[in-house]
Amino acid sequence: SVGDALKDRFDGASRVKMPNTELEAPAQRNDAAPHRVPRRDRYRFQLKPHNPDHKSPGSKDLVYLESSPGFCEKNPRLGIPGTHGRQCNDTSIGVDGCDLMCCGRGYRTDTMFVVERCNCT
Structure with a gap:
């Protein structure tokens, strides 16, 4: 079932960190058109595993940035x-x-x- 598939992905979720270079603000431009990232490139960044011994997550893997509190x-x-x-x-x-x-x-x-x-x- 869909629920079982989601539960399997949840149980196998990977903790990741985002690279700092993509988080920088875009340079200000002095023209009327705002600087926009093309839609196809908006989410083009590589998530890195929090533990360097683990492989990078795939496009269908569930990921999280912080562990849940106890x-x-x-x-x-x-x-x-x-x-x-x-x-x-x-x-x-x-x-x-x-x-x-x-x-x-x-x-x-x-x-x-x-x-x-x-x-x-």
Whole structure:
């Protein structure tokens, strides 16, 4: 499926860095026509792998410039509350599951007994 193909590409994404030479501002021209890069050349730059031992990404590879921040620990500067004290589902293997949400730190379980009234006649 499309989702599986995207997930495979996501899992194989490469960290890259951009060359500095393409980031420089174009020279100012003193005429009425603004300086524009031809559309076919707009994205002609070579992304370099962050790790020089890795090969350069292909045209269909997913790439990223920065690693994502960790969400397990609190980071007020980035607005990340962390996962300490959050409620999790110990039977789930999804993102709400205790193994994933608690980042391998372990978790405490609470057992609750609930008595409810029913609408019996």
